[in-house]
Every structure is written in C-alpha cells, then in structure tokens.
Amino acid sequence: MDEKLTERKKRVLQALVDSYISSVEPISSSDIQKRYLPEVSTATIRSELSHLEEMGYLIQPHVSAGRVPSSKAYRYYVDNFIIDEDIDLDAMKEYLNRKYDSVAEIVKDGAKIVSDATNYTSLLMISSSDTLTIKDVKLVDMYDGSALVLIITDSGVIKDKEIKLPTSEENYIESANTLLGKCFAGRTLSQILSTHVDLDSELKAFKQIFEDVIDLLGEYKKSREGQLYVEGADKIFDYPESKNYDNVKNFMTIVGRKEKLKELMSDDGNIEFSVKIGAEEGAGLENMALVSAKYHIKGREVGQLGVIGPERMDYKKVLSVLKHLSKLIDKLDD
Amino acid sequence: MDEKLTERKKRVLQALVDSYISSVEPISSSDIQKRYLPEVSTATIRSELSHLEEMGYLIQPHVSAGRVPSSKAYRYYVDNFIIDEDIDLDAMKEYLNRKYDSVAEIVKDGAKIVSDATNYTSLLMISSSDTLTIKDVKLVDMYDGSALVLIITDSGVIKDKEIKLPTSEENYIESANTLLGKCFAGRTLSQILSTHVDLDSELKAFKQIFEDVIDLLGEYKKSREGQLYVEGADKIFDYPESKNYDNVKNFMTIVGRKEKLKELMSDDGNIEFSVKIGAEEGAGLENMALVSAKYHIKGREVGQLGVIGPERMDYKKVLSVLKHLSKLIDKLDD
DNA sequence: AATTAGCAGTCGAGAGAGGAGAGTGCTAAC
C-alpha cells in the first residue's frame, strides 16, 4: 500500500497538501517553490508534480491550473505526515479546561465539544449494548396488583415497566426476585437474548414474568442499538467547499443518512482511530472525509466520536481533539 | 390585521399563491388568467396585481417579471384560504395505516413520520416536565449498603441512581420509603423544586436522602427540558429554493440552532397550531416557514411536532399531517 | 542523468455586446 516515494517527492506532496489545506486553491509549482522548496527550480518541481500526477496522487483541474490532492494523497498524508508527536495535546487540554468545568460535562456534551473544538460537524455514536452485563433483575411491588420490573446493569437501571402480577400470593414477588436474579445476573444482554430459556415445569408460574423481562431486554437493545447524534451540521458553511451546490447536497444527504454513518463508523474491527477519505473503499464520501475514534469508560467500549467534513480537513487538529478527548474520557471514574 | 380585500382581489391572491407554490416561478397576469380567471382580461388582473403589490402582498423581482408572494401574502393565505374541510384527513390516515403497524410506532417515530409524510424537515420537541406528577418515590435495597432511588411518575420511572445508605439499620429503608412517599407523592416536578423543604429536626437522619432525591429531580428536569429532534434536514434539497446558496445556509443554520427553534416552537400561549412565516414578528425565518402543533397524550401536553421548510410550502398538506397525527396521538391509551 | 531557463500553448475567468423573450404600465377607447 505504502508506495515508495523519493524523499523529494514526499516533500513536494506534503507541501502541496499543506498548501491546499490552507488555501483551498489549486497549487502551482511556484507556490511550492516559494514557500517550501526554494532550493530547486519550478521546472524541477513541475516534473515532480507531473510524476506524482501519473501515480495518482494529484489531479489537475485543467491544463493551465495548478494541482489539487486526490483522495490517495490525503490518505498518504494522514498515514505518513501526521505523527503523534505533532499533535498538540496540551493546547487541546487547555482549551477544554478553559471551556468546561468538569469531565462529566465533557462526556455528556461530547458531540458539541468536538464540533466546537474542531469547527467541523461531529458525530457521536453509542455502541450497541451487546456486552452490557445484567447485575440483577428486580420486581418492586406497587401494592395494586402490579409490579415494576427493574433491570439493573453495570451502567444503571435501563428499563422499567409495570406488569400485572398473575397472583397476589404473599411471597410471589420474593420468589420471583430470587429466580430472576439467578437466571439473569452476571450475563450479558446478547447472551440472554440468544439463548432460549426452558423453565422447569414446576416454575411455570413465573413463565409470564420471564417472558416479559426478556421482551423488555429486547426492546431496550433495539432502542439503544447504535444511536447516532449529529452536531453542527451547518459548520460546512464555514468552508469554501460549500460554495459548490453538489458538495453541500452530498454532505447534508450523508449526514442525514444515519444508517450509512453508523456503518461507516463501526466497521473496522479493532482500530482505535479510523480515517475514511473520499470515495475510497466504497465509502461514498466524495469530497468528504470522516475521522472517528472509539472511546471507553472504565475499559468498556461505550461509543465512538467522529468528525465529518471536507476531504481537505485539518486532520492534525481533528485527530488531536479526538485523541485527547478519548484519553480524557477513558480516565474517567465518575 | 385582516385587511378587507374585494372578492376578486382575494381570488387573484389565492390564485397567485397557489400557482407560485407549485411552480416556484414569478407568476404573470396571463398565468392567472389562463388557469384561474378566464372571465376577465389580463389588463384587469394586472391592475389588481399592482394594487395588491402596493398593499404589500406581492413582490416584483424586477419590472418585467411576474409577481411573487410576500410573507404577508402567505400569512393571508394560511389564515383565510386553508379551511379545515380542505384538509384531507382520510388520505393521511390511509397513508399512515399503510406505513405503520401500530400507533405506538407512530408516536415513537413521530419526527420521522412527519418528515416522510410531508417531505419537509420536521421538528419534535418534548415539553418541559413541569407538570409531571410524582406518584411515588421508592428506595430499593441493593443489599450492599446502598439503595437504588426510583422516582415513579405518571409517565414511568424517570431516574435511577444508587446512593449510599447512611446506616444499615434494619428498618431504615422502610421508614425512608414511607416518608418519601408522603413528601413527594402527588406533587408536580415544579412544585417540588420550587418549595424549600424543611425537615423536622427529628427526621434529620433522612436529610441526605431527601437532598439526593431533590437533586435527582433537578437533574432530570434539566436533562428533559425541551429536547429537540430534527429529522430530514436534507429534504430542503428536494426544493428549488435550495439552488440559492443563502437559502440553504440560512436554513441549515437555523436548523442547527436548537435554542432558537425551541423558542419559535414554544412561545404561543395556548394556540394548538402555530404558523410562523418569513421574517414576521422577528422570527428570523427569512424565506422559510415553521408550522407546529402541540400534542397530548391522555390530555397532558407532552410536546410539539413541527415542520420547517421553504416559505412557499404546501401548508395544506403540512397542516393536514400535523392535525391528523395530533388527533391520533391524543386518542392513544396504550 | 538531473536540473534549469525560456517560451509557446492551453485553458478558465471575466467583461462587454447584442438579441430574444417575457411581462409590465400606460393610454385611449368602449
């Protein structure tokens, strides 16, 4: 994947992408010479440029224009020119400290913060709840022939529902509680939902309760399944890309297609940071890029935070914000 | 407010708005004659048009163009030409039945449905929870020195939190439950939060619990306070208005400003349906309009559903969808 | 073989001119 480029080609490519990221105009050979490579002539740079174009890194809008990076160039740029040490975590930290009082606030408003700090549209996805572990299931007597079902998990009570009790026997609730606890406690949501529970015939009296509880879990899973929040969709208008109608339309369309976004954010196994650029890998992000990071609380993956914006985005800044935030959240212990 | 217009002026105005709503092009005198008033000459219509323009109902983009409705014209149109009988509730009902299995589904996906059915961007706002009534407050023993606080309201359990018990006395939880029930049951959220509770000195042992519960209620209120969901923001691209950069930018900006939208949706005392058009009343909706309706479940106001789109929107259709939906939801008794 | 200066060639952006078409306002007649 990582094609070999001569040292000078690398410098030219980096110069071009850097320039383009800040100016958003096609970059000419003399632009590069002036600001990045004064020791060689524009003719030399031109020959390098045409070589890089042949290799697919650059695009020439028309013959008398400068060059613009292709998706392949952005990919190379992200993979090779952004090194961790570059990323200014301290500045980020300072920024966040200045703006937010507590870490809890930062998690809660994650999407807003990312959008503010990067000035791009941000995405917050809550992970599916497959690995959620049930701590206990309890019935709370409501003294009117019904009871409240509580499912207590390692991250709070997740669902409640009143159910009618089939009997008013004194100790029914107590027995049910014991039984429910035995069956569910310590197991994950997906374990429970994927196994079929066969009750001993003597426990038939609790059948209804069991089914109710399992229904509740199913409903909950469905309702939480990868919720996605979008913040700052209008940020695109801060960038000159938005002058182009199709760009804006594509952008807004994809930002509205939550299913597509979820797919884009979730399909890389165990990579912590993912960068999708342009139309590569069938991502369908023409002229756009999506950067996303998984985040954890107390070691458990709870979701992903991401940024979507023009292909020519400030990757350094975005990665810096996401990296720092994910560290911050991970350290969290409420 | 309702200026007196001659019968013919009304017809001309209605014809013009109708035409414009479907064609999105300036309407000429002959357009109106052909399709709406063949019994008079174009010259007559022209003189009516120039009169209506003087009165502020119409705008002429330039001297050799037709006319376009002003915000005032849309306002007049909505107030005078859309009568309830027009609204095709049956078609709406059929549409909803065809697409959704249950009413519950309709409520849950309210925003999506409105956006689909109208083909405009929809807004769903959940009402503030001031009138939420507490049915009971309970502590559930977790058998590890802590208890779970449950606040049961007329619309479900709203918050849970583990708190540490100050003592492990046998009957502490039971007494606390009784006391909490007495203090909170049957009162609304805002009543509780606005009064300062002074505990008898003998009940000091429960002080901490009380404060925790009140904190929880406050947090809950804050978290629910007018949440706003936007669905289908990209629908704007289905309309020719989106060809204009500023229109799109304004639209997206306002759709991103949730605070502003909440304000626009909530500030009319007890009107069930509200229509805001263009920049009138300082709404800041240049070239846009917002239609919203309150909705109730079992008589209690639970939120508002709305539509935001081009000023030239299909008011009939939008009002029809919102009206029907609100009736449907109100009848709900799950 | 790599680099460079010089130059011809290409293309887009923008300005200006001109013509067609649409729709109006006005006037005079009914």
Added chain:
DNA sequence: GTTAGCACTCTCCTCTCTCGACTGCTAATT
C-alpha cells in the same frame, strides 16, 4: 370599470474577446 394595444424595461443567454496563470517541452548547462 374594463379592455386592447403598444412601447418600454429588464433578465437571460450566447458569443466573442482579452488577460493572466500555469503548464509542458526543448535545448542548454552542470
């Protein structure tokens, strides 16, 4: 009050032209 007729205005489109920005190529240089 209504109408036909007509002159007038203004946008939109197309065509043409020029200017300027860059490039690619060639031939000379190191």
